[in-house]
Amino acid sequence: MSVKTEPFYLNIGPQHPSTHGVLRLRVTLDGEVIVDVEPVIGYLHRGIEKLAEGRTYAQNIPFTDRLDYLAAMTNNVAYCMAVEKLAGIKVPERGEYLRVIFSELMRIASHLMAVGFFLNDIGAMMTPVLYMWREREKILDMFEMACGQRMMYNYMRIGGMSQDVPEEFLPAVKKFIAEMPRYIDEYDQLLAQNEILLARSKGVGILPRETAVSIGASGPVLRASGVKWDLRKMDPYSIYDRFDFEVPTGQTGDCYDRYWVRMQEMRQSVRIVEQALKQLPGKGSVCADVPQFFRAPKGEAYVCIEAPKGNLGFYVVSDGSIAPYRLHIYPPTLINITAMKDMAVGWKIADLIIIFGSIDVVLGEIDR
């Protein structure tokens, strides 16, 4: 462009319909074209890492729910696994399987939200969101059955989970898993081939493979760029080595690929849950015997798992008391959002919104 124009600054957020929370994007525009993007974070900072230092290991579990509140179960799991690694606690078999079932259901629920709101950002007037919420609602219902709440589960405990699932739970999961692939087909039918969606998202916001790797992106954002990196396969924690599933990867790393990868991951999660249900040992303990106010031995541990949004890490340092000396959280979306500028520069405002939506950001996790 040879015409010189004056830059135009626009604050998107912290109150804006599609910032998925309270993120502020400081955008420099040239007409509608984006010259610079700078995410400003911290509006939802609650100091969870600091709060953790004053609370016992068990008391911290409810706080991890408040990190990525759309995938609270996986946060629970990651934190508990870190403490278990620190204290050398072994989770009983049934507990491990239930954890896998819950994490994968959680992944489906989180991806449903992500895809739904991504489509909503493109402008599909709530319809995909409401269709996807219908299935998410079913998952939340089942979670409520197991742990009593729909968002803040506080279900995992150090050494397993707080209580065994009720007897209605497994039939319900079976029914859900049997139905789910049909619903995913339906979502595909709704928009996957839609010309407008393709026009809006194919080739938009490309994150090249090298950039994705070098900024340390993870989760669907990384996999959409064509890197076959999934901790469940690369470094099988828990019992993920016992399941047979694929890691879908995209080719170009554009918004459509991120959308597509999420849709495929839901199908894979359904497969994992199916297998876990088959292998799930019958009655048995779900939690190792860990006292309520237990003291972890001196030392430190870091556990990183594949949360729905990417690699979620918990780093726990213990000085031998009943509370962690230091807890550090490595949130996936904080890293992924640093790719914003690489993806968005040169595109229009409308693209910025969908690029942002395709990263699937939850501010609770970024700001902690």
Added chain:
Amino acid sequence: MTLLDEFQLFLKTLGWPDWAYYSVPALTGIVIIVAAVLTIVIVFIWWERRLLGRFQIRLGPNRCGPEGIFQPIATAVKILLKEDIVPAKADKVVHFIAPIAVFVPVLMVFAVIPFDKAAILVDLNVGAIYIIAISSLSMLAIFMAAWASCNKYSLIAGLRAIAQMVSYELPVVMSLVGVAMMASSLSMVKIVEAQTLPFILLQPLGCLIFFLGSLAEMNRCPFDLLEADSEIVAGYHTEYSGMKFALFYLGEYGVAFVYAAVITTLFLSGWQGPFLPPVLWFLIKVFLVFTLILWMRATLPRLRVDQLMTFAWKFMLPMSLINLIVVAIEILLVPASLQWVMIVINFGLAAVLILLFSRMFTFGGGRVEV
């Protein structure tokens, strides 16, 4: 001879003075039109919210009155009771005028819409041109609102509005010319009377282009860029509240009604239809068109601003030109008794053109090096 003329004659026979027998019927007509339009708009709002609910497997508003029919009224009362906020740095006068300027043209268009053969305010002999001229005024009002609110989101929406209007007016007018040629008149009544067969059959392509163009003009999905809520908050009416917002809201549905009515008149043979009274036929057709618009809104995502322009200039404009030429040739060559030939040719042409253009058409561009 419209109802209005008859009323005038009647008053004349009563011996009313000149100014009275001219102005009284006119004012009565205007009041009736405004009342009818507002009622229908309210029904539209209710219909949209209920049907959109059902498309999204929920119920939609159903608390106020039977099936929630009074919900739009409750909403209106709520909106009217809200505080009217004017931004400190707004251009106060323009900010005040803009909502009125949006709503008035919408009402003005109805002067030439025939609800029935006789139920028309004025049967202008240039009705179609009048509609095009008046309805594009509201875009100017939208730009006024956008500029006056002193808000960056609004400004973006306003600039989009201008671009959108300039691009989509052309194909709309082109397809309208096709209709006018076929009816050999610009009067809305004559156009309806010329439709022994609805023009949608004779000019499917023209109808499609007019429909898509009018979607863009009334900011409906998938061309609802002016108020793309996920991008620019509420677009040009971000800074409006209270009564002024209500006018924008009514204006939006009013425009939808206008274009649904125009499409009905131009392509769906207006009030004509068997058995039922003409007014009812007209309203049924308007509702069908509006439902189609709604259905698209429930399904489709929206285009980006450059894709919107590309779509208008590379897809719709050439197609409407070809359509125009073909229709002109057909009118010259095909005798009126062989209209079915025209139907076959035009449907074939529409299919071929759409396939061909889909092949060749690229949205192009996208990323800009900065």
Added chain:
Amino acid sequence: MKFEHYGLGIAKGMALTFEHLFRKPITVQYPEEKLHTSKRIRGNELVWFPDKCTGCGTCTKACPQGNILLVTHRSEPNRFIVDKFECDTGRCIFCGLCVESCPYNALAMGLKYECAKYRRGDFILNKEKLTASENHRPSAYFRPQFDADLPAQSLLLYDREEGGQKLKFLPLSTRKRGPGA
């Protein structure tokens, strides 16, 4: 970017939304229809059984919010009388850790979830308000002994016909309105 499918993708999507017109809406009309919550629901209140409570204070220590106020005095050598047992449900995060930790089954989560109040002070539940009563019932969260009396949870997963969703249905006229309802 091209129109690869000649508009077929759009048509498919529109067909799907059209089909949804004929599906049953999933809406639950809330104040009239209420779904049965999970048996283990952690409702917005705690339920306390004074006769079982020994005043040991484990719950107060387990609470991550420091939310339970317990004042006791010693009566006999090994017995405590509970003078004060207060829980501020305005600060409570309903994590259930107190219930989980109580060694004497003296504390349970409540079933109620419609607990909006007009004053912050009303959120503080004292001994009387915490004690179990007819409309202040315990849920089965960590208290499987209450499991049997509670209705099965209505799951969206099952259709209404399949018996999954048993709904309480109140006719419009008996609906209470206004403050204090």
